[in-house]
Amino acid sequence: MFDQTTVAPGKAKKNRKSRYKPRGRQPSNRAIEEVKQIFAGKALHKDLLIEHLHRLQDEFGFLGKDHLAALADLMRLSLSEVYEVATFYHNFRVFDSAEEAPRLTVKICDSLSCSLNGSAALAQELAQTYDGGAIKVTHGACMGRCDRGPIVRVENQYIAHADPSTIQATIDKALAGEVPAVGELDHVSYADYCAQGGFNKLKELYAGKLATDNVITSIEESEHRGLGGAGFPHAMKLNSVLSIPGPRLMAVNADESEPGTFKDRYYMNSNPYQFLEGLLIAAELVDAQTVYIFLRDEYPDTAHLLKTALSTIEIANLTNGRKIELRRGAGAYICGEESAMLESIEGKRALPRQKPPFPAHVGLFGRPTLINNVETLYWLPEILTKGADWYKQGTDNGRQGFRTFSLSGHVKTPGVYKVPAGITAQELIDDYGGGMKEGHTFRAYLPGGASGGMLPASMADIPLDFGTLEKYGCFIGSAAVIVLSDQDDLKEACRNVMRFFEDESCGQCTPCRVGTTKALALMAREKWDQPLLLELSDVMRDASICGLGQAAPNALLCLMKYFPEELV
């Protein structure tokens, strides 16, 4: 009798579903088991999230929510921490289930260099032929092969000079399960590099024959600068990192994604050991505990080569006990921004950090961190071997040092060219690019990829270097020169650039997230509201957190300033 009591008070049961499982999404047993198996024995630190997402996607072809929930559980992350990272990067594909996921994803590069080579028409054709069902046809940002556009990516294969027939063949094979192995690259071998005196400077440094101070002084005398785009004096950066007590870390930015840039890829693919010697020298200079190489996902051949090279130098005992981790990017231009890259290495969304503090002082995992671009490091062994004076001899028009230009667009021989600093665009086109392509007249050029602005052919006599272009509203950045001709629609080129920034904006700050999309909408109009565009651009430049938003309107501003006839 006393097991009974009054009518229970709760009334909601009648109109609300009860819960017979824990709160929120739960992974299925199957997903839990599969994920456990894949990651058995693997480290599960938070910062490995992006690596592990790649691993899952490589396994299943997409990221299923069920697997993601299981991964979150395994890595002891919250669901949202996993989901926001999985949906941030271009190259991850999140779907509810396998039924929704395409078997193949085909991406046509729509960056300016490729679009000058007809990528838009190709994209349209491929979309009509293939898109839907098993195949998803979509666009991709610059893939770092701008001298051979248009580039099409089919899963992890990159097809240069793509045309419908080569794509057809690749797709057919891929659907049949035939995926070619990653190609071996023709490069300076370890033996050859050593035979040329490679790693001598590093060994001298390890042996104490070269003093850290002297090395930094040499670098200072050479006036060597960071070559990722900002041109920050390298010696100053080393000293800045050294001003904070250790343990210190180092991060190498191998995520060149500025449209039109493919020089770092060139150096890593052709002479990986010189790059690695530079890396080890810098790591030794700042006594970095661990070095992270952040390599863009679009360079699987480079990743393959670097893995071999890293184990070679490990075996050769050249790392001085340093751990070198190769991290795979997941498709985000913003990772070129150094602090965004740090966030990505920490396994998070790549949101640039606010400065100060600067990463040299408070960087990766809160530690003082040396961040260098590939090319910056590549030069180090050569500067130390040949001397600061040798490096400074690379001069043109009163500038000093060497610069590596990625030349693309309507020139006869696009490619990577190592030239003296201070060369002009005209010289670059004539002396290295083989002149303009048949039927094209030089009209305009972008001196520093999508972000460095745009200048008319009439201003092609300006020395191209850090500090020489700023007064024209431009900069050299990563030295990606894209050449436009009289056949090109400059307004469309500017829209292409703005679309790129809109697509790549991380979304953190209002001026960039909203500004790029509003600018694009204004630029889509027949008649441009120039005063409003100008006002908007001013605020984007003034108030964005990082260089992406600040530089996004450069090409647009240049068009209004140097090509008023386009807007009549």
Added chain:
Amino acid sequence: MSDTFSFTLNGQQIETDGSRSIWELAKEQGTTIPHLCYTDRPGFRADGNCRACMVEIEGERVLAPSCMRKPSEGMVVTSKSDRAEKAQKMVMEMLISDQPERQESPDPESHFWQMADQVGVAQSRFDRGRDGDLGDITHPAMNVDLNACINCDLCIRACREVQANDVIGMAARGFESKIVFDFDDPMGDSTCVACGECVQACPTGALQEKSWLAPSKIDRQVNSVCPFCGVGCQLTYNVADDKIISVEGRNGPANEERLCVKGRFGFDYIHNPERLTKPLIRKEGVSKSDIATLDPANPYTHFREASWEEALDLAASGLMKVKAEKGPSGLAGFGSAKGSNEEAYLFQKLVRTGFGTNNVDHCTRLCHASSVAALLETVGSGAVSAPFNEAENSDVIIIIGANPTINHPVAATFFKNAAKKGAKLIIIDPRKQALSRHAAYHLQEKPGTDVALLNAIMQVIVEEDLVNQSYIEHSTEDYTQLKAHLAAYTPEAMADKTGIAPDDVRAVARLFATAKAGIIFWGMGISQHVHGTDNSRCLISLALLTGQIGRPGTGLHPLRGQNNVQGASDVALIPMFLPDYQSVEDPVIRGKFEDFWQTKLDPVAGLTVVEITAAIHAKQIRGMYIMGENPAMSDPNVTHAREALCMLDMLVVQDLFLTETAAYADVILPASAWPEKNGTVTNTNRQVQMGRAAVALPGDARQDLWIIQEIANRLGLDWNYEHPSQVFAEMTQVMDTIKGISWDRLEAESSVTYPCEHADDPGQSLLFTDAFPTATGRGKFVAADLIAPDEVTDRDYPIILTTGRLLEHWHTGSMTRRASVLDAVEPEPTVQMSPAMMENMNLQSGDFVDVKSRRGQLRIRARSDSAVQQGMIFIPFCYAEAAANLLTNDALDPIGKIAEVKFCAVQLEKSPTS
């Protein structure tokens, strides 16, 4: 004071030490720089993403966010230059273009629109770029309308960094980026625990309470404190039309503006139609055992309305009649840890001086009685030695037998904050919990093996010489006995019992013993056992052994359950003590109180909760006065307890609703809910806090204080308290711990920590910094032997049942099941069990199972939950329709007199009807 320097802001020279942002310094100067993603509320980091607060700094290439930027010497800053203002306005204009029209936006008076007004932007020249269905109304408490979202990420910081619930994230990127719950799941289906921190933080109304009203329609705001758990969160009620519309967290010392789902959304129980508004008297001829058809929504089948005069007269005369027949010990009273200190004090005074007995107790008996017993015995003080907020100064935090994200949700946020900052969390509990994800170790022991495990941990500390020798020498006694006792308890010897690998035991022992500052929190998983006192003794020994007490970041903290269980115990709503834990059996003390109260007092300690039930069955007790307690749900072996209630000659129940206990009453007195009264409560941190009335009493319900006094006066006491402040003043005369606290001080400060000696004493938050309040000044080691649970599993009853709470439901559910949001989120009783066990039994989620113990049985649906280990089930005790306490064991801890509701043996079968 660190060095200061000066910089220029808007032409004004300002001295600063460089620790604060330009925004904060500007605010101090009277300039509110526009801001959206920034709030200066506690716990919120500046993020600098909205760029509405940009200022111009001379010599810098671009503008700087004033919320993040700190000035340096000689810096020249202006927030009002053309360039800065152009950016401030353009940011608003960009955002407005994607907002709904102001009058159609979720909150036209929002911070966002106020900022738009401030910078003078009402329209946008840009086209709207946002599309799609951005609304989500799936959650019972909150609505989402991302049309109004500005991606400022305050909700993410609220969810992830302040409350550390980690539900909200920002998915995708760029213009496509959007706020999501989990995997972009509907909020109502997500892992959201509805703390509402995001709603309080949202500057646009994109996240909003369903009950939201525009600030201009709010009649008044009343500052008070939360009536649910022992954390003691300070809050502000927003009241309109004499109803509580919404609740905001206030900056109290315990909560720093944070709240949980109950404190945020759990208040409409006071407006529930089932609320009692008239005194009720049992109808002639209605049997007390005729219960099943009684619906609290309609008591008139069993009761009739009465005037207050009639009801009070009947109650008092009934109780007096029992006293006349059986003597004072024929009566007993249960007071409440849900009411104020003043009510609790008067209630025990009534029982002691009006009834003439010490038979007064309350739910502390089912809560931390064993912890208090152990603490009094070893360190001389039954309360916590440090507030839970000390966790921020700890580098190792042990949480044992507690599930704070459920039972002390706001305290748990501070533990998670500490873990995210790098403190090592050690969880010891048979069940996994939300904190496990943040923990360095979760020792998922077998139920009821705490003494074995804790002794093993201490054995390692002694064996490896990780003890704090000088602390032991200077501040403790009886170490030798403990040391000898521990020798046999090696991790290897205990591994079979506890199920914990010796390596893990060693690692945890080393971690805690070598911590710079280690702190221990525990809950009912420690106390509610027949060896509850022993469990606590082990924890105390662990702290003494390592010297992890009496310093910042160290201490012993039994997490107190009810909002005022600390206070109710302090003011002696317990049978063996007079206020401030002074023994009733000590003639000197008793004499002092006899003088003060001007009456003779019962010289013998009274009976405890479960003992009173037994005494009723033994026909010794015939009359009871129960205020705000619900033993017909909360007592172990509740069939037995209900039968007892049924046997009484006179049962007077004073409550808000017709509770399961009131169903057996002769007289029911409609009382006051917490938001309807003024009074003080004492939280788990020993902070005495002021509660204030926000709304009027419904119908003819009365203040509890008034009711107690009316009964008292009918028992011949001549009381004349006109205001709770007079009661508080009386308390301070007999309680040294709070003598420095006054009603006026609490009115002004809202919260004062005790011990507090005088009016200027800020209160002592850390205890035992010099010595212990014991006879020797030392803390005492008391060794504990292994005692098996009273009822272990066997072939007939092979499964362990453990009981506890759910996040949404408070105690027996009498309030929370009548709170619409809380009821909607957890509407139905379920038994939680491991997926593997369900598979073995061929059970699907939601199937009915029959659970049976030697004392009772119930039918309940199954909820799969891998947090529960194999061989064990968990049933929350808040559901009347499947009352877990039908099954539980009423065997008592011999010292604390607490029942073993955390452990009994049951059998489980798939219900044939499912």
